[in-house]
Amino acid sequence: MKAAIGCLAVVGLGFVLLLGLAFFLIADTEDQGDLTKEVEVTVTKSEKWRKNSSGHNVDYTYRFRGQRFVNETWISNVGWMPGEPLSACISPDEPERHALRTNGTEVCGDDFIDFTVETAEPAP
Secondary structure (H helix, E strand, O other), X not given: OHHHHHHHHXXXXXXXXXXXXXXXXXXXXXXXXXXXXXXXXXXXEEEEOOOOOOEEEEEXXXXXXXXXXXXXXXXXXXXXXXXXXXXXXXXOOOOXXXXXXXXXXXXXXXXXXXXXXXXOEEOO
């Protein structure tokens, strides 16, 4: 009986920790409601993060109103693979603020896109 109670306590604690982690990840995302404009992204460089990695370090650019922006990030193989199309949702008022769209199901203007909000640099 004591073993069953101990097992339930461990399972319960694990559940609470997982719930807390999920809440942290969701609550920690920046508001994305202003990222309403979709732009095409051009990948300029993609490297496997490590030999047996599950993702790639990616350098990319996008254009908005004649200005080019550049950034780099890590993308999981689950959401995107080199050679697949890539786009971003940007803020028309601050086009350097963006979130990548990798699997095509994210809708620009929604409060949560798979990626966190990133800040690109205007290209010279």
